[in-house]
Amino acid sequence: MPQLQFKGKILVENHHLSVPFHELLPVREKGLSTRASLHDNLIIHGDNLAALKSLLPTNHGRVKCIYIDPPYNTGNEGWAYSDSVNSPLIRDWLGKVVDRDDLTRHDKWCCMMMPRLKLLRELLRKDGVIFVSIDDNEVHHLRCLMDEVFGEENFLASIVWNHRKSKQNDIGVSLGHNHILGYTKDGNHFEIRALPVNESGFSNLDNDPRGPWTLDPMDAPNVRPNLTYEIVNPATGRGYYPPQGRCWRFGKEKYRKALKNGRIVFGKTGRAKPYYKRFLDEAREKGRSVATIWQDVGTATNATKELNHIFGRKGVFATPKPTDLVRNSSLSISLHAQRNRSLFCGNMASNYVLYL
Numbered sequence: 161m162p163q164l165q166f167k168g169k170i171l172v173e174n175h176h177l178s179v180p181f182h183e184l185l186p187v188r189e190k191g192l193s194t195r196a197s198l199h200d201n202l203i204i205h206g207d208n209l210a211a212l213k214s215l216l217p218t219n220h221g222r223v224k225c226i227y228i229d230p231p232y233n234t235g236n237e238g239w240a241y242s243d244s245v246n247s248p249l250i251r252d253w254l255g256k257v258v259d260r261d262d263l264t265r266h267d268k269w270c271c272m273m274m275p276r277l278k279l280l281r282e283l284l285r286k287d288g289v290i291f292v293s294i295d296d297n298e299v300h301h302l303r304c305l306m307d308e309v310f311g312e313e314n315f316l317a318s319i320v321w322n323h324r325k326s327k328q329n330d331i332g333v334s335l336g337h338n339h340i341l342g343y344t345k346d347g348n349h350f351e352i353r354a355l356p357v358n359e360s361g362f363s364n365l366d367n368d369p370r371g372p373w374t375l376d377p378m379d380a381p382n383v384r385p386n387l388t389y390e391i392v393n394p395a396t397g398r399g400y401y402p403p404q405g406r407c408w409r410f411g412k413e414k415y416r417k418a419l420k421n422g423r424i425v426f427g428k429t430g431r432a433k434p435y436y437k438r439f440l441d442e443a444r445e446k447g448r449s450v451a452t453i454w455q456d457v458g459t460a461t462n463a464t465k466e467l468n469h470i471f472g473r474k475g476v477f478a479t480p481k482p483t484d485l486v487r488n489s490s491l492s493i494s495l496h497a498q499r500n501r502s503l504f505c506g507n508m509a510s511n512y513v514l515y516l
């Protein structure tokens with residue numbers, strides 16, 4: 161597999177191994193419980209590399225789901241490389257804010273990400289999954305790093321999050337999405353949880369003993385000769401072919417069986433084109449698959465409003481994410497079992513979220 165090369169790669173490839181273990185110190189007055197405990201939901205304040213390493217002894221291979229929101233490397237977010245890697249090249253990077261004119265900005269970002277991704281992988285359970293938010297500045301590098309650290313075969317999805325509804329016209333193209341890359345620890349063990357079906361479109365107009373149903377179109381996108389044939393409406397005698405560029409959803413033999421089983425309906429009046437009857441019980445069993453385009457999980461503006469509401473003041477974090485986005489990527493997609501604990505780590509609270 162081709163691998164991404166960047167300045168400093170050789171110096172950081174094993175850096176996660178030499179990061180010292182720090183002891184986590186509970187601060188009771190920053191928490192909500194009367195008794196400070198490390199065996200509770202945690203917000204860890206500090207550099208996330210040190211925070212992740214400090215979680216390893218107790219949480220190695222135990223985390224079901226991770227969501228991270230690392231710096232996007234936009235060139236104007238005030239991010240600086242800060243890891244103490246023992247090399248003159250990297251010492252020269254320390255503390256210098258990475259702006260758009262920095263010719264090594266992508267190298268620095270990759271050097272920062274690699275050890276963190278390696279630690280995150282170690283924390284994941286064998287059926288665990290990780291989601292990483294990112295935008296166009298680094299998505300291509302992130303994809304290569306994730307392929308290298310998690311394995312190309314464990315790629316799950318590249319989700320498009322519609323993060324802004326308003327249009328911006330500064331370069332003639334209005335950017336309306338961020339990416340969320342999903343990787344499993346081991347695709348052979350990971351099972352996606354289907355979403356519940358929306359039951360509002362099901363009814364039982366003909367009192368079918370098989371229960372409520374909905375009508376699906378008989379045609380599907382594709383052009384296949386064995387799926388292109390005439391279907392005659394028995395009530396009107398009119399023949400139907402699939403619309404141009406499409407074919408029927410199944411072949412003649414299966415169609416005949418479906419007709420015999422009362423699963424082909426010619427519209428509500430019986431005088432229209434053919435539809436396929438899909439029963440609620442079947443739909444429930446199958447569930448709804450997760451789409452890769454997310455438009456209804458809140459926008460960046462919604463997230464800011466949510467945060468202002470929680471804290472009762474503005475400007476607590478610069479780039480929050482909406483809770484529905486994090487909930488969607490973590491809870492609905494991936495967690496079969498109840499989540500027991502959440503760990504948040506980073507300078508800002510929602511930087512790295514780990515579900516146990």
Ligand SMILES: C[S@@+](CC[C@H](N)C(=O)[O-])C[C@H]1O[C@@H](n2cnc3c(N)ncnc32)[C@H](O)[C@@H]1O
Pocket residue numbers: 206207208209229230231232239242477478479480481505506507508509510511
């Ligand atoms: C894309 S923003 C995510 C912000 C997050 N969603 C929030 O609402 O706070 C990236 C965040 O990573 C933080 N960050 C950068 N380097 C870090 C590090 N080494 N350790 C912890 N946090 C870091 C930045 O301060 C910034 O807040």
